[in-house]
Amino acid sequence: MTETMIELVELTKQFPGQKQPAVDRLSLSVPRGEIVVLVGPSGCGKTTSMELVNRLIEPTSGHIVLDGEDVTSADPDQLRRRIGYVIQETGLLPHRTIAQNIATVPKLNGWDKGRIGERVDELLGLVGMDPGTYRSRYPKELSGGQRQRVGVARAMAADPPVMLMDEPFGAIDPITRERLQNEFLRLHQQIRKTVIFVTHDIDEAIKMGDKIAVLRDQSHVAQFDTPENILTSPADDYVADFIGAGASLKRLNLSRVRDLEVTSDAPTGATTEDPAVLQRRLGDSDWSAMLLLDGERRPSRWVTAGDLRRDEPLDRVGLPARALVEPHATLADALNELITSNGGCAIIVDGRGAYQGIVDLETIMAAVRTMRDQHAAFYLAQKSHAEGA
Ligand SMILES: Nc1ncnc2c1ncn2[C@@H]1O[C@H](COP(=O)(O)OP(=O)(O)OP(=O)(O)O)[C@@H](O)[C@H]1O
Numbered sequence: 001m002t003e004t005m006i007e008l009v010e011l012t013k014q015f016p017g018q019k020q021p022a023v024d025r026l027s028l029s030v031p032r033g034e035i036v037v038l039v040g041p042s043g044c045g046k047t048t049s050m051e052l053v054n055r056l057i058e059p060t061s062g063h064i065v066l067d068g069e070d071v072t073s074a075d076p077d078q079l080r081r082r083i084g085y086v087i088q089e090t091g092l093l094p095h096r097t098i099a100q101n102i103a104t105v106p107k108l109n110g111w112d113k114g115r116i117g118e119r120v121d122e123l124l125g126l127v128g129m130d131p132g133t134y135r136s137r138y139p140k141e142l143s144g145g146q147r148q149r150v151g152v153a154r155a156m157a158a159d160p161p162v163m164l165m166d167e168p169f170g171a172i173d174p175i176t177r178e179r180l181q182n183e184f185l186r187l188h189q190q191i192r193k194t195v196i197f198v199t200h201d202i203d204e205a206i207k208m209g210d211k212i213a214v215l216r217d218q219s220h221v222a223q224f225d226t227p228e229n230i231l232t233s234p235a236d237d238y239v240a241d242f243i244g245a246g247a248s249l250k251r252l253n254l255s256r257v258r259d260l261e262v263t264s265d266a267p268t269g270a271t272t273e274d275p276a277v278l279q280r281r282l283g284d285s286d287w288s289a290m291l292l293l294d295g296e297r298r299p300s301r302w303v304t305a306g307d308l309r310r311d312e313p314l315d316r317v318g319l320p321a322r323a324l325v326e327p328h329a330t331l332a333d334a335l336n337e338l339i340t341s342n343g344g345c346a347i348i349v350d351g352r353g354a355y356q357g358i359v360d361l362e363t364i365m366a367a368v369r370t371m372r373d374q375h376a377a378f379y380l381a382q383k384s385h386a387e388g389a
Helices: 046-053 076-081 098-102 104-108 113-126 144-156 174-191 202-208 227-232 237-243 247-253 275-284 305-309 331-339 361-388
Strands: 004-013 023-031 035-039 061-066 083-087 162-166 194-199 211-215 221-225 268-270 289-293 299-304 345-349 355-360
Touching: 004 046, 004 194, 023 035, 023 046, 023 194, 023 221, 035 046, 035 202, 046 162, 046 194, 076 083, 083 144, 098 104, 098 113, 098 144, 104 113, 113 144, 144 162, 144 174, 174 202, 194 202, 202 227, 202 247, 211 227, 211 237, 221 227, 221 237, 227 237, 227 247, 247 331, 247 361, 268 275, 275 289, 275 305, 299 305, 331 345, 331 355, 331 361, 355 361
Parallel strands: 035 194, 035 211, 083 162, 162 194, 268 289
Antiparallel strands: 004 023, 004 061, 211 221, 289 299, 345 355
């Protein structure tokens, strides 16, 4: 097994009648199991590059090596079964049900009905959609976000080792988009496929990419590096301009909730417990409110001592527990959530929604201070290196 899953070697596409190639000698190594993001302005050749990788269009010159095998002149249909493709408009067939849409490639591969049915249900579950509810619906009966989830499920149907995702969340409202990004990152942790992800949004690139290729015109690579290195040491003015102002704020997109060294732990109780016991527990803490959890340990409500003294069912007093973030969420997401939350903090939950801890403003400030110190240390080291040279 090679560590490089996709190797593009001097890949070039010259469309007939065009003066310059749309993609000019693009060379890129995509490590196995990682997400590489291509980011660049409109028209720089991102989509053309992706379509070259799965041979929807044929390269004028250059090579595509997949898992050590030169596939530049392999049968394109066979190749595409090894590469899942997700695009912005999802490309779902309108007159086919969700199950039929997802089953497209397994059917081409000759799987039997039982196996296809099981796989469809498994995939719907993986992308967070209830199979019983959605299997028989048609694409127009879904929201945009749900259609994108189905697009991802369909691309994964035959379990291809590689996924190409071309602005998959581009046409989605910002809140759903953030959710889909987080869901995909969680899914990626489980499935560890090799992904090339296209976006023109640097924030999305920073969030999604293990590595980012910042592209200029004709898919010329301006910088290919980790999000950290691109933010802290852009290769040139082009990359610096592309990152734009607010690089330090963007760094909040680099750290994830799970990376926090310190998180808080709110006092918790169950809605079924005796309010007097809960009051004592809250009184023993230095918090002004406690978090009530349901039978599955999912956050339900924030309640104060006053709420607990009221003679009312516990699932009706206090304020609903909002601002839930998963460990994959970035600090930018967590900050966003906590600003609009009831309790001034975001609640960390695991994939099943069970309570894990709390992120508050102090936690985020502490993380920002650490980043700032690291940033300063990085520049000092660079400066002394330059002075010594
Ligand atoms: N079939 C085609 N024939 C001729 N020129 C094309 C064709 N497809 C794309 N181009 C040109 O190639 C260049 C790159 O286009 P491409 O769609 O790859 O860019 P992009 O970076 O994906 O842009 P966007 O972010 O706007 O989708 C553009 O100048 C475009 O006009």
